[in-house]
Amino acid sequence: MPKTITDASMTDDSTDTATAGVQQMSMQQALNRALNEILAENPKTVIFGEDCGRLGGVFRITDGLQAKHGEERVFDTPLAESGILGMSVGLAMAGFHPIPEVQFDGFAYPAINQIVCQIARMNYRSRGTLPMPITLRVPSFGGIRAPEHHGESLEALFAHVPGLKVVSPSNPHDAYHLLKYAATRPDPVIFMEPKSRYWQKGPVDVSNAALGGAAHDGDTSTGGSLTGARVAREGRHLTLVAWGAMVSRCLQVAELAAEDGIDVEVLDLRWLKPIDAEALARSVGKTRRAVVVHEAPLTSGLGAEVAQLITQSCFASLKAPVERVTGFDVPYPSGDLEDEYIPNIDRILFGIQRVLEYRRG
Amino acid sequence: MTTHPVLAAVDDDAAPLTHRQLRELYALMAAVRHLDTSAVAWQRQGIIPGYAPELGQEAAQVGSGYAVDRTRDFVFPTYREMGVARAMGLDMVGYMSTHKATWHGGMYNPLESRFAPIQAVVAGSVLHAVGWAHGQTLAGHAKGETGVAMTYFGDGASSQGDVHEAMNFAAVMKAPVVFFIQNNGWAISVPTERQVAGGSVAARAAGYGIPSLQVDGNDVVAVYEATRSAFAHCRAGNGPVVIEAMTYRRGPHSTADDPGRYRTLEEERLDAGEDPLERFKQRLLAEGVADEAFFAEAQRLAEEEEEAVRAGIADLGPRPGAEMFSLVFQEPTPALQSQATAWREESEHA
Numbered sequence: 001m002p003k004t005i006t007d008a009s010m011t012d013d014s015t016d017t018a019t020a021g022v023q024q025m026s027m028q029q030a031l032n033r034a035l036n037e038i039l040a041e042n043p044k045t046v047i048f049g050e051d052c053g054r055l056g057g058v059f060r061i062t063d064g065l066q067a068k069h070g071e072e073r074v075f076d077t078p079l080a081e082s083g084i085l086g087m088s089v090g091l092a093m094a095g096f097h098p099i100p101e102v103q104f105d106g107f108a109y110p111a112i113n114q115i116v117c118q119i120a121r122m123n124y125r126s127r128g129t130l131p132m133p134i135t136l137r138v139p140s141f142g143g144i145r146a147p148e149h150h151g152e153s154l155e156a157l158f159a160h161v162p163g164l165k166v167v168s169p170s171n172p173h174d175a176y177h178l179l180k181y182a183a184t185r186p187d188p189v190i191f192m193e194p195k196s197r198y199w200q201k202g203p204v205d206v207s208n209a210a211l212g213g214a215a216h217d218g219d220t221s222t223g224g225s226l227t228g229a230r231v232a233r234e235g236r237h238l239t240l241v242a243w244g245a246m247v248s249r250c251l252q253v254a255e256l257a258a259e260d261g262i263d264v265e266v267l268d269l270r271w272l273k274p275i276d277a278e279a280l281a282r283s284v285g286k287t288r289r290a291v292v293v294h295e296a297p298l299t300s301g302l303g304a305e306v307a308q309l310i311t312q313s314c315f316a317s318l319k320a321p322v323e324r325v326t327g328f329d330v331p332y333p334s335g336d337l338e339d340e341y342i343p344n345i346d347r348i349l350f351g352i353q354r355v356l357e358y359r360r361g
Numbered sequence: 362m363t364t365h366p367v368l369a370a371v372d373d374d375a376a377p378l379t380h381r382q383l384r385e386l387y388a389l390m391a392a393v394r395h396l397d398t399s400a401v402a403w404q405r406q407g408i409i410p411g412y413a414p415e416l417g418q419e420a421a422q423v424g425s426g427y428a429v430d431r432t433r434d435f436v437f438p439t440y441r442e443m444g445v446a447r448a449m450g451l452d453m454v455g456y457m458s459t460h461k462a463t464w465h466g467g468m469y470n471p472l473e474s475r476f477a478p479i480q481a482v483v484a485g486s487v488l489h490a491v492g493w494a495h496g497q498t499l500a501g502h503a504k505g506e507t508g509v510a511m512t513y514f515g516d517g518a519s520s521q522g523d524v525h526e527a528m529n530f531a532a533v534m535k536a537p538v539v540f541f542i543q544n545n546g547w548a549i550s551v552p553t554e555r556q557v558a559g560g561s562v563a564a565r566a567a568g569y570g571i572p573s574l575q576v577d578g579n580d581v582v583a584v585y586e587a588t589r590s591a592f593a594h595c596r597a598g599n600g601p602v603v604i605e606a607m608t609y610r611r612g613p614h615s616t617a618d619d620p621g622r623y624r625t626l627e628e629e630r631l632d633a634g635e636d637p638l639e640r641f642k643q644r645l646l647a648e649g650v651a652d653e654a655f656f657a658e659a660q661r662l663a664e665e666e667e668e669a670v671r672a673g674i675a676d677l678g679p680r681p682g683a684e685m686f687s688l689v690f691q692e693p694t695p696a697l698q699s700q701a702t703a704w705r706e707e708s709e710h711a
Contacts, residue, residue, distance in 0.1 A: 046499065072499050078533055083488055083526035090492020090510070093435075093477070096499070098492075113523075117482050118489070124688050125466035125478045131691050163689055186691035274694035 022205045028198040030172035031061045033206070034179040035099065039069045042097055045183065047074045049084055049101030049137075058103055059139055059198055081107050085114035085136070089122060092132045099183060101137045105192075106149025108138055119188045120163030134188045135179070140168065141245050141295050142342055143196030145335035152332055153296035155243075158190045159273040159305070166272040168192040170247035172202040174230070174270060177209040181226040192272075194245035228271060229279035235265030238289040238352060241280065241306050243269040246293045246343065253348045262352065272302055280306065281313035288314070291323040291351045293343050298326045320358030325351035366572040368590055369599040375589055378582060380650045386427060386581050387645060388659045390419040390638050393444040395663035396453065396670060400443075400460065404616040408675060409460045413441045417579075417611030420637035421543045423448045424584030425511070425606070428592055429475070433508035435493055437477045437486040441543075442513050451476055453666075454673030463677050484521035487512045487540070491527045494536035494601075509595040511539040511588075517548025519562045528601070532569040537595035539588065540566075540603045543578060545610035546632060550623040563605035571601050578606030579637040609633040682708065 025033070039045050047062055053076040056063030066074035077084050081102055088098040102108045108115065115136070122132050142151030158166045165187055169175035175193070182189040209226055232247055233254050240250040247268045254264035267283045269275060284290045290310050292303035307322035325343045333341050378386070393415070400412045415422060422444025429436060429449055438445060446456045446469075455469030459479045466478030480486040490512035497508045518524060519542060531538045542562045546553050554560070566573035572594065576587045584606055591602035611633050613620050620629070645651040686701035687693065693701075 078526070078529055080526040080529070082523055083491075083530045086488025086523060086527070087492035087495065087530060089486075090489040090494070091496045091499075092492075093489065094493045094496030094500070096496055113482065113485065114488065118485060122478070123691060126471050127464065127466065127468070127684075128688050128691070129470055129472050130478070165690075165694070274696050277696070 021207070022203045024201045025172050025204050026199050026201045027169070027172045027175045027193070028060060030176040030204050031179055031193065032063055032065070034176045034183075035062060035065055036068065038099070038180060038183045039065060039073060042184070044095060045073070045097045045099060046091060047099045047101070048077050048087075050077060050079050050103050052076060052101050057101060059193075059195065061137070061139075061193070061198075062101070081109075081111035082114050085111040085119060088134050088136075089114065089118050089132065092122075092134055093130050097133045097135075097183065099135045099137060103139070104146070104150045104195075105138055105140045105152040105154055108136075108154060109149075115158075115164070115190075116161050120161045123187070124163060131186045132188045133186050135182045135185075135191050136188065137179075137191045137193060139195040139198075140192035141194050141196065142332060142338050143245055145338065148332075148334070151338065153244075153294065153327065154190075155192060155272045155294075156296055156300060156302045156305075159275075159302060164188055164190055164273065166190045166192065167270060168194065168244040168272060169270065170194065170197065170232070170242075170244055170268050172200075173204045174268075176204050176206060177226055178270065181209075192244060196245045197248065200248070228276035230268045230270055231265065231279075231283065232268045233264065233266040235263040235287065237263045237287055238291065238355060239265045239267055239283045239287045240291050240293060240348070240352075241267050241269060241283075242293045243272060244295070246295060249343070249345065250293055250348065253345055253352070256345065256349065257352060262356070264352070269306070275302075275305065275309060277309045277313065280309050284310050284314045285317060288317050288319045289355045290314075290318075291325055291348070291355055293325045293348055293351075295327050295342050297329045298324060299329050301326055320355045323351045323355045365567050366570050368572045368574070368594050368602065369597065375586075375593070378585070383582070383645060383650050384655060386423060386585070387638075387641055387651065387656075388662065389423045389427070389448050390444075390581060390641065391656075391659040392663040392666050393419050393423060393447050394638050395660070396447065396457075396667050397443060399667045399671065400457065401612070401616060403671065403674070404460075408671065409457075410462050411616050412460045413615045414612035415441050415444055415610075417609045417633060417637065418543055418545055419444050420581035420641065421578035421584055421606040421608045424581040425513075425541050425588045425604070427585050428588035429511065430509075430592070431475050433506075434592070435475050435477070435490075435508060435510050437490040437493075437510060437512040438479060439483070439486075439513055439515070439518070440479050440481050441515075445513065446474075446476060449474065449476055453670045454677070457670060457674055458677055461674050461677055464680060468677075484514055484518040484523045484527075487514055487518070487521075487527040488523055488530070490538050490540075491531045491534070491536050494531065494538040494595075495534050497537055498534070504598055505596055507537050507596055507598070509537045509539060509592050511541055511592075513541050513543065515542065515548065516544040516546070516553045516557050516562060517551070519565075520548075520556060528566065528569045528571060528603070531601040532571050535598070535600035537598070538601040539591045539595060540571075540601065541588070542603070542605045543608055544605050545578075545608050547610050547614070547624075549614040549618065550620075552624075561605065563603055566603035571603050573603035573605065575605045575607065578608030579634065579640065581637065581641055608637075611636075 052062045053066040242250045292306045303324040426445035426448030458468040490510035494510040563573040563575040
């Protein structure tokens with residue numbers, strides 16, 4: 001773990017200030033605040049994983065929670081991911097709402113049997129008598145110059161598994177609300193936190209999920225839309241579809257494209273299962289062009305699923321095939337090469353250019 | 362220097378089994394034996410597509426299942442615990458329905474039965490037992506009142522990493538779990554000596570600081586008493602216990618297996634030892650606990666029960682296809698709902 005990350009996490013205590021209205025906070029603070037409230041609101045919630053207790057997690061997402069809520073509700077486990085997830089199944093069967101943490105994306109692999117064969121299927125296997133209200137927090141994606149297995153994008157793998165739901169916030173506000181929403185659901189949710197965005201601050205309105213009126217779907221009367229995608233930037237010429245850390249990069253790209261007179265819409269998918277097909281249809285139905293951006297490798301990535309959903313709803317009006325700008329079909333590279341791997345501004349701009357210049361044969 | 366943990370001296374005022382209880386144990390074993398051998402016949406007759414017999418393991422299963430307190434304990438089975446299910450009083454049509462290919466986990470209610478859904482991943486549910494047991498600790502029951510989890514697995518499953526993780530977690534957390542291993546000599550075609558380094562799963566418990574008991578798994582009373590002691594140890598807050606019941610899988614791994622390819626009938630005869638059911642019968646006769654009339658009546662009841670279960674199984678139709686979709690989530694996704702709609706419309710057309 002790079003020293004700067006752990007140092008940065010030790011700072012702010014603004015998560016304790018419970019006031020209404022919009023506050024500036026980092027995603028780490030927003031997640032920490034959400035977990036604190038979840039523990040306070042639901043006595044059946046338990047948080048556990050490697051170093052989640054006294055240390056507060058390697059990213060400090062659970063910072064201070066053990067001291068506040070006790071060692072029974074926030075605890076360290078032995079260092080074994082299958083054990084953490086297998087234990088979650090039994091706790092859920094006993095009526096608890098586990099929020100386990102896998103320390104890094106790549107370490108979800110040792111727990112794959114428990115996630116795929118057990119957590120995802122227990123509701124089905126038991127004919128609905130043993131629901132699995134488990135929110136699995138997974139610090140995800142790359143961009144922090146970390147060692148091997150610390151920069152993986154597992155969303156397509158999880159989204160492929162019947163019985164799982166998958167969500168990834170791109171900003172502190174959504175991180176707060178989506179985590180609180182996920183932790184109150186009766187089904188298992190894989191909560192993918194973009195670790196490269198943990199320390200960027202942004203506005204969080206704890207009392208109103210639909211910040212800035214940007215939500216276009218769902219029932220906003222109960223505190224905002226938390227089940228679908230979010231239009232992060234309105235535009236007319238082309239839709240960039242992204243999630244997690246790629247959303248802020250796409251917003252940067254949109255600003256640059258605007259200088260050339262290209263009006264880009266950015267759709268933050270948020271939910272990777274279920275994918276908000278209506279939001280895709282609405283956005284691309286308007287712009288008639290789309291580029292999907294993700295960090296995960298290209299082949300069988302979620303970009304293919306998104307492209308198919310867009311084709312299904314917008315085929316007749318599309319000006320060009322849906323383009324994908326993604327990571328490559330290579331193992332996630334070492335830090336020195338990760339800027340070559342993760343879609344960068346130039347590659348996304350090239351993708352936009354290919355779509356705009358497309359001419360029917 | 363390794364220290365060998367021992368069962369805590371629990372204040373277990375357990376009386377010896379009464380004659381009535383001994384007869385009940387025999388009746389359960391007889392019912393299980395008859396249902397088990399009948400289920401193999403059902404498969405040969407085409408009533409069910411497959412079955413995993415537990416022939417020879419009746420004492421291990423009935424003896425341990427008989428010790429469960431169904432008001433507060435919870436059992437985590439594999440796919441070969443029919444005898445435990447019967448001893449715990451499960452709805453046996455609901456249990457056997459998994460072998461009819463009606464529903465993977467079985468049609469019984471696991472919460473009401475205190476018996477988790479049938480588990481097909483070898484060692485898959487051992488960690489679930491640890492989580493459930495730790496939940497009992499978190500629930501803060503009074504000392505001596507806590508529920509205990511009992512997880513079943515075999516010598517083959519003991520090779521799985523999840524078993525190590527489960528024993529280590531349970532010991533660290535002092536979780537009230539009984540790890541009940543039926544060492545039946547075979548993991549499909551691979552004998553214990555090629556499976557279990559050191560020759561004993563129970564011996565491994567010492568490494569975790571967990572007390573262990575290796576019992577004659579073909580002696581139903583010994584199994585019951587060991588399990589009862591283990592439950593008392595867990596219930597008093599002393600942490601987990603490992604029991605290794607040494608028994609023998611007298612039948613094939615499943616109705617699709619062919620043991621002739623890996624062991625001879627002569628080896629089976631020598632290795633299996635005395636039949637646990639016959640052995641218990643001779644003991645009850647010798648001790649004057651039961652007479653021939655009792656055994657005849659037990660057999661008659663077993664046959665009556667098998668007929669009722671067979672009729673129930675034969676009557677089980679396929680589940681409505683809509684359940685494929687409706688039971689995946691508590692809150693179904695729009696995509697799944699539209700797949701269900703498309704399936705319904707297209708299957709109605711066909």
